[in-house]
Amino acid sequence: MQRVVIVTGANSGIGLALCERLLTEDGQLRLCLACRNMQRAEAARSALLASHTDAHVDLLHLDVGSVQSVLAAAEEVKARYSRIDFLYLNAGIMPNPQVDVKAFIKGLFSTNVINMFATAQGLLTQQDRVNSDGLQEVFATNVFGHFLLIRELEPLLCQAGQTSRVVWTSSSNAQRSAFSIEDLQHVSGSEPYSSSKYASDLLSVALSRHKSDQGLFSSVICPGLVMTNLTYAILPSFLWTLIMPIMKFIRIFTNTFTLTPFNGAEALHWLFLQTPESLDPRAKYHSLTSGLGTNYTQPRPMDVDDEMSEALYSELLELEKVVRRKLSERNADD
Ligand SMILES: NC(=O)C1=CN([C@@H]2O[C@H](COP(=O)(O)OP(=O)(O)OC[C@H]3O[C@@H](n4cnc5c(N)ncnc54)[C@H](OP(=O)(O)O)[C@@H]3O)[C@@H](O)[C@H]2O)C=CC1
Numbered sequence: 001m002q003r004v005v006i007v008t009g010a011n012s013g014i015g016l017a018l019c020e021r022l023l024t025e026d027g028q029l030r031l032c033l034a035c036r037n038m039q040r041a042e043a044a045r046s047a048l049l050a051s052h053t054d055a056h057v058d059l060l061h062l063d064v065g066s067v068q069s070v071l072a073a074a075e076e077v078k079a080r081y082s083r084i085d086f087l088y089l090n091a092g093i094m095p096n097p098q099v100d101v102k103a104f105i106k107g108l109f110s111t112n113v114i115n116m117f118a119t120a121q122g123l124l125t126q127q128d129r130v131n132s133d134g135l136q137e138v139f140a141t142n143v144f145g146h147f148l149l150i151r152e153l154e155p156l157l158c159q160a161g162q163t164s165r166v167v168w169t170s171s172s173n174a175q176r177s178a179f180s181i182e183d184l185q186h187v188s189g190s191e192p193y194s195s196s197k198y199a200s201d202l203l204s205v206a207l208s209r210h211k212s213d214q215g216l217f218s219s220v221i222c223p224g225l226v227m228t229n230l231t232y233a234i235l236p237s238f239l240w241t242l243i244m245p246i247m248k249f250i251r252i253f254t255n256t257f258t259l260t261p262f263n264g265a266e267a268l269h270w271l272f273l274q275t276p277e278s279l280d281p282r283a284k285y286h287s288l289t290s291g292l293g294t295n296y297t298q299p300r301p302m303d304v305d306d307e308m309s310e311a312l313y314s315e316l317l318e319l320e321k322v323v324r325r326k327l328s329e330r331n332a333d334d
């Protein structure tokens, strides 16, 4: 049977590498690239079709950071497909990143150095902003837009007699300390990325709890440190040129330095091959690359508790109501 797979943020980096790997795995797939930039989406589609000439690759316009766009995209999906087998929630942003150089130098001489390179804990801050829906942009893109998309697509994801999967591209930068249920959009802090990734971990656990009896299974992955547009934006290009040889050296000792999008997509690809019942909803599946360059996937327990994941789930359902109400008022005014 032809499986339907939707990948958000599929026009570059880890998302595009995943698409390439999925088509190599199953040439019969109906693959849908859900992207906000249609020019880049077209380019990604052409690149995929160049190596998979008979593949079925569809494009879908989706700005996951815009409520209106998510609702319109979901309508389009419902018109096009009768089921969804996999929904990869991969689109993500880290706007205006700043590296704390002092913390980096201090970290280099501490026993925490490996962890610092694996998680960037305490190293990175970002400047967030409020978007046109009145939401914090990082939260809206990395968490809420994806949540709303799942809610809209529930009729296709939760069908009697079949299973479907959602997979979140999270990060080892997801930290409990950066997240607060009282400030789930991270209005007052300076680590919205870390907070949003921790929120996606919590949300995945809650979704599995609420939806697995309806056939919907949610999982979380971390791709490791991958050189993509998102990472390159952290430092000026001359600095990357300088530190790349050091990174390639560190890679020999650190399995989290996956570096290429192909390697980073390992856990996403691995999950595609697993039965949902065999997976642990409370584990984060890490893409890892050994010193000799072998890719593998390893589950590690997530630092999440049921109470907080439940609280976030309820808060998001409430926020969804508010956002829908605001949108219909706005549409009525127009
Ligand atoms: N690189 C790394 O080391 C790590 C990355 N990750 C996560 O991996 C995921 C993929 O990122 P990565 O491949 O690294 O970086 P890229 O910047 O290459 O990919 C991000 C993708 O998300 C898309 N995107 C961003 N905002 C939106 C939006 N509002 N609507 C739709 N699509 C959007 C981008 O599209 P566009 O071209 O239009 O900007 C792009 O296709 C992210 O969730 C990131 O947080 C996690 C841990 C480590």
Ligand SMILES: CC(C)CCC[C@@H](C)[C@H]1CC[C@H]2C3=C(CC[C@]12C)[C@@]1(C)CCC(=O)[C@@H](C)[C@@H]1CC3
Binding pocket: 099, 101, 104, 116, 117, 118, 119, 120, 123, 124, 170, 171, 172, 173, 224, 225, 226, 231, 234, 235, 239, 243
């Ligand atoms: C010369 C500079 C001061 C050196 C700075 C090095 C940092 C830019 C990197 C060290 C650890 C890296 C890292 C990431 C980005 C680049 C570093 C901060 C990530 C945050 C990228 C996105 C993620 O989600 C994380 C898992 C990565 C963790 C490590």
